[in-house]
Amino acid sequence: MANPAPASTRGLAITEHRLANGLRVVLSEDHLTPVTAVCLWYDVGSRHEVKGRTGLAHLFEHLMFQGSANVSNNGHFELVQGAGGSLNGTTSFERTNYFETMPAHQLELALWLEADRMGSLLAALDETSMENQRDVVKNERRQRYDNVPYGTAFEKLTALSFPDPHPYHHTPIGSMADLDAATLEDARTFFRTYYAPNNAVLAIVGDLDPQQTIAWVERYFGTIPAHNGKQPPRDGTLPDTLGREIRELVEEDVPSRALMAAYRLPHDGTREADAADLALTILGSGESSRLYNRLVRRDRTAVAAGFGLLRLAGAPSLGWLDVKASAGATTDQIQTAVDEELARFAAEGPTAEELERAQAQIEREWLDRLTTVAGRADELCRYAVLFGDPGLVNQALTKVLDVTAEEVQALAAARLHPDNRAVLVYEPTTTDAHEETAE
Amino acid sequence: MTTPAMTFHPQPQPGTPTPWAFPAPRRATLGNGITVLHCHRPGQQLVAVDLVLDAPLAAEPDGLDGVAAILARALNEGTDTLTAEEFAGELERAGATLDAHADHPAIRVSLEVPASRLERGLTLLGDALRTPALPADEIDRLRANRLDEITHEQANPARRAAKALYATLFDSADRLSRPRSGTTETVQRIDRDAVKAFYDQHIRPDTTTAVVVGDLTGIDLTTLLETTLGTWRTNPATPHTHAPVTADDTGRVVIVDRPGSVQTQLLIGRIGPDRHDPTWSAQILGTYCLGGTLTSRLDRVLREEKGYTYGVRAFAQPLRSAADRSGRALLAISGSVDTANTAPALADTWTILRTLAAEGLTDAEREEAVQFLVGVAPLKYETAGSVAATLADQVEQDLPDDFQADVYRQLAELDTDTATRAVVAAFPPDRLVTVLVGDASVIAEPVKELGIGDVTVITN
Numbered sequence: 001m002a003n004p005a006p007a008s009t010r011g012l013a014i015t016e017h018r019l020a021n022g023l024r025v026v027l028s029e030d031h032l033t034p035v036t037a038v039c040l041w042y043d044v045g046s047r048h049e050v051k052g053r054t055g056l057a058h059l060f061e062h063l064m065f066q067g068s069a070n071v072s073n074n075g076h077f078e079l080v081q082g083a084g085g086s087l088n089g090t091t092s093f094e095r096t097n098y099f100e101t102m103p104a105h106q107l108e109l110a111l112w113l114e115a116d117r118m119g120s121l122l123a124a125l126d127e128t129s130m131e132n133q134r135d136v137v138k139n140e141r142r143q144r145y146d147n148v149p150y151g152t153a154f155e156k157l158t159a160l161s162f163p164d165p166h167p168y169h170h171t172p173i174g175s176m177a178d179l180d181a182a183t184l185e186d187a188r189t190f191f192r193t194y195y196a197p198n199n200a201v202l203a204i205v206g207d208l209d210p211q212q213t214i215a216w217v218e219r220y221f222g223t224i225p226a227h228n229g230k231q232p233p234r235d236g237t238l239p240d241t242l243g244r245e246i247r248e249l250v251e252e253d254v255p256s257r258a259l260m261a262a263y264r265l266p267h268d269g270t271r272e273a274d275a276a277d278l279a280l281t282i283l284g285s286g287e288s289s290r291l292y293n294r295l296v297r298r299d300r301t302a303v304a305a306g307f308g309l310l311r312l313a314g315a316p317s318l319g320w321l322d323v324k325a326s327a328g329a330t331t332d333q334i335q336t337a338v339d340e341e342l343a344r345f346a347a348e349g350p351t352a353e354e355l356e357r358a359q360a361q362i363e364r365e366w367l368d369r370l371t372t373v374a375g376r377a378d379e380l381c382r383y384a385v386l387f388g389d390p391g392l393v394n395q396a397l398t399k400v401l402d403v404t405a406e407e408v409q410a411l412a413a414a415r416l417h418p419d420n421r422a423v424l425v426y427e428p429t430t431t432d433a434h435e436e437t438a439e
Numbered sequence: 440m441t442t443p444a445m446t447f448h449p450q451p452q453p454g455t456p457t458p459w460a461f462p463a464p465r466r467a468t469l470g471n472g473i474t475v476l477h478c479h480r481p482g483q484q485l486v487a488v489d490l491v492l493d494a495p496l497a498a499e500p501d502g503l504d505g506v507a508a509i510l511a512r513a514l515n516e517g518t519d520t521l522t523a524e525e526f527a528g529e530l531e532r533a534g535a536t537l538d539a540h541a542d543h544p545a546i547r548v549s550l551e552v553p554a555s556r557l558e559r560g561l562t563l564l565g566d567a568l569r570t571p572a573l574p575a576d577e578i579d580r581l582r583a584n585r586l587d588e589i590t591h592e593q594a595n596p597a598r599r600a601a602k603a604l605y606a607t608l609f610d611s612a613d614r615l616s617r618p619r620s621g622t623t624e625t626v627q628r629i630d631r632d633a634v635k636a637f638y639d640q641h642i643r644p645d646t647t648t649a650v651v652v653g654d655l656t657g658i659d660l661t662t663l664l665e666t667t668l669g670t671w672r673t674n675p676a677t678p679h680t681h682a683p684v685t686a687d688d689t690g691r692v693v694i695v696d697r698p699g700s701v702q703t704q705l706l707i708g709r710i711g712p713d714r715h716d717p718t719w720s721a722q723i724l725g726t727y728c729l730g731g732t733l734t735s736r737l738d739r740v741l742r743e744e745k746g747y748t749y750g751v752r753a754f755a756q757p758l759r760s761a762a763d764r765s766g767r768a769l770l771a772i773s774g775s776v777d778t779a780n781t782a783p784a785l786a787d788t789w790t791i792l793r794t795l796a797a798e799g800l801t802d803a804e805r806e807e808a809v810q811f812l813v814g815v816a817p818l819k820y821e822t823a824g825s826v827a828a829t830l831a832d833q834v835e836q837d838l839p840d841d842f843q844a845d846v847y848r849q850l851a852e853l854d855t856d857t858a859t860r861a862v863v864a865a866f867p868p869d870r871l872v873t874v875l876v877g878d879a880s881v882i883a884e885p886v887k888e889l890g891i892g893d894v895t896v897i898t899n
Contacts, residue, residue: 030482032481032482033459033482033817033821034456034457034459034817035817035818035821069447070447070450073743074733074734074739074743077732077733077734078734078807079450081732081734081807081810081811081815082806082807082810082811083453083810083814084810084811084813084814084815084816084818085814085815085818086815086818101818102818103456103457103814103815103817103818104454104457105453105454105455105456105457106453106454106814107454108451108453108454109450109451109453112448112450112451115445116447119444119445120444120445120447131746132743132744132745132746133746134746135745135746135747136742136743136746136748136749138746138777139702139746139747139748139749139775139776139777140749142701142702142749142775142777143702143748143749143775144749146701146702147596147700147701147702147775148595148596149591149594149595207457216451219448220448223445223446224445225445253594253699254594255590255591255593255594256587256590256591286527286531287515287527287531288524288527288528288530288531293524296580296584297523297524297577297580300580300583303584303587303588303591324587324591326583326584326587327583327586327587327590353528353532356532357528357531357532358531360531360532360533360534361531361534363534363553364485364534364535364536364551364552364553367484367485367534367553368485368551371483371484371485371821371822371823372821372822373821
């Protein structure tokens with residue numbers, strides 16, 4: 001039976017512009033809802049940080065909300081929300097993004113705000129903001145990583161996968177010691193080095209008038225001076241595979257045993273990365289995946305089993321395996337089953353039905369990302385910053401759907417084996433399961 | 440070093456707003472009694488189908504807490520013609536997701552599927568409701584998974600705080616007092632027979648509502664629904680009624696000991712007006728000013744001045760609602776603060792509440808909150824899924840279809856005093872139950888000295 005494709009493959013109509021100061025601008029019109037998304041990607045992430053200053057890119061992202069020459073402390077939040085917009089910023093290994101989604105008639109305000117901080121943040125940045133946001137970020141670290149079971153697994157596996165001093169060895173949140181060590185002068189230098197119009201891409205998507213929008217962008221961003229002080233990130237070149245298995249045993253107060261692993265995979269933007277996406281979807285995404293069926297349904301050794309792709313452009317991508325054990329099951333049992341499934345998959349490749357299901361899932365996820373103007377603006381920035389061409393967004397899905405079963409199998413055979421992974425084994429320190437009493 | 444400066448321009452003024460209103464759904468009834476609400480949203484290629492099944496947790500048999508949750512999960516586990524694995528495969532082949540969960544008012548089932556495959560998605564959904572296999576071996580597995588999940592919940596500070604707050608606020612005879620998905624003791628008793636009996640007794644088409652939202656261009660929805668969900672036929676059901684909600688909000692503190700915690704999870708709550716109360720809109724507005732965002736009163740101090748937290752929020756969450764206005768919402772302040780600053784953060788919270796009661800909100804605060812709450816609506820309801828969820832909430836809570844649209848009209852007209860009165864009534868400093876999940880050996884003594892109520896330390 002045919003599997004009719006959704007209308008997701010309809011391309012986005014985009015136009016590209018470049019200001020004299022180097023700022024790249026991407027516009028995409030869509031008048032269905034009276035909202036407009038502004039997304040600004042700076043080509044700087046935690047991979048640009050140096051030893052002793054991990055977490056600085058993310059801490060700096062917080063400081064971007066603490067006011068600039070014409071915007072008061074917290075004024076950015078107050079003005080955007082007071083205009084009926086929503087906003088935030090995020091920091092990853094490879095980039096820092098800032099976004100506002102506005103009612104369409106408030107677009108100009110978002111552009112004015114982004115330009116003000118791009119051009120004049122240091123006019124407002126002071127010790128009070130620095131000390132306050134240092135504490136906030138330390139509490140963010142506690143809340144998201146240190147005070148939750150398995151919370152530091154991501155950090156540990158990343159460190160194992162990218163040995164020191166690789167630029168991706170540490171994660172964007174940074175260490176407590178480095179957060180404590182960061183100075184106001186570090187923040188100022190960081191801004192002067194990386195926050196320049198020629199190191200950014202601005203995407204604007206939604207209910208907009210292109211001519212008017214470009215005129216506003218010229219007016220507000222056009223006089224911000226370009227700056228070329230940026231050094232490229234440290235070399236992230238690594239062999240395609242780890243060459244051996246790296247293991248770490250973690251004995252902590254966690255609720256159950258767990259087996260987690262990171263496999264070294266092809267760089268984002270390659271056809272092989274798309275093959276990896278399909279392979280991991282078939283193996284470990286959703287309740288019809290091979291690992292779910294084997295571990296959760298049949299062996300009943302796991303409560304949850306998933307395999308996901310962390311796409312990276314400047315270093316090998318990572319395939320994340322995360323299995324939480326059922327009471328009584330051992331991580332050895334789980335690992336044996338995982339290895340059997342991966343070996344079988346590498347030997348036989350996907351069935352036609354599996355490939356079709358994986359394509360449909362990836363298609364749905366893609367549709368989901370593009371369903372909002374903010375999601376579209378973020379994807380346009382991603383393709384512009386990481387791959388130099390926002391228009392690639394219109395080919396992304398077609399490229400995944402074009403990958404063959406043979407390519408998926410070849411990828412699995414080359415990469416999804418024990419000698420190409422870092423493994424984290426969790427053993428709870430308290431073995432007696434918690435006794436619950438009815439209250 | 441001289442840097443050429445940028446040219447500054449005055450802050451721009453807004454253009455002319457495009458009128459927007461919360462979408463009005465159309466209603467229909469299928470031959471088998473299913474009530475349908477549908478709403479065409481151009482461009483939304485992912486169609487959302489939200490079902491409200493009249494199977495409240497209060498209807499669970501004594502001692503079988505969690506049977507509704509297991510049933511909800513088991514709806515995904517195959518039909519008379521498809522095994523559990525085949526059913527999951529068919530859903531994924533359609534690019535669909537199907538999620539179901541049981542909450543106090545109802546079981547909710549949510550399907551998302553690309554419009555081009557809506558028929559396949561609805562067929563699978565219809566089969567799951569009409570002839571769920573509820574296989575004994577899969578139910579055994581779901582029970583075992585749920586027991587494992589309880590262990591994980593115990594390790595999660597936010598989940599433990601919620602469990603402790605519900606247990607202390609509500610009478611132990613009220614289903615609200617106990618975890619939605621059951622405890623170790625009750626879940627152990629759940630088997631295929633119990634799940635099937637709960638299904639037979641409560642899951643019926645004539646007490647089911649289906650909300651369908653998305654780009655429905657070229658789709659004959661009535662025919663499509665009749666040939667899918669409409670083929671489900673059973674005897675009629677009697678709709679459930681909801682018991683009034685009452686709670687003991689005597690000011691007190693419950694510390695759930697979690698030795699070694701680097702942060703304390705706060706959950707400070709009581710019950711108050713739900714969406715049937717005429718003060719609901721004012722309460723939304725006032726609660727936003729108290730703790731809706733990082734520029735609200737709580738975060739302005741706790742985060743942006745003191746750095747005690749990554750963020751604290753105040754909110755209202757309906758528990759059980761009924762048109763006779765006997766329902767209530769949980770009103771709460773939630774967040775986490777570093778262990779050493781637990782008592783100082785609580786002291787500041789009480790100061791903020793007392794100042795709010797003494798001085799009220801400012802006009803500027805009210806204005807900014809209204810601009811946000813009303814202005815953000817087109818954005819909040821950009822996707823089909825968000826519109827469908829709100830319409831389904833309205834059905835579940837026995838509200839009229841134009842309720843949310845009316846909230847936006849009311850918000851725009853509220854004055855500052857009305858918003859102040861609502862939020863002060865919602866969060867009276869001496870009628871709040873404080874749950875703290877954290878290291879009792881560090882936090883208990885300083886918290887006792889705050890005078891915000893008697894302190895009890897529990898270890899489970």
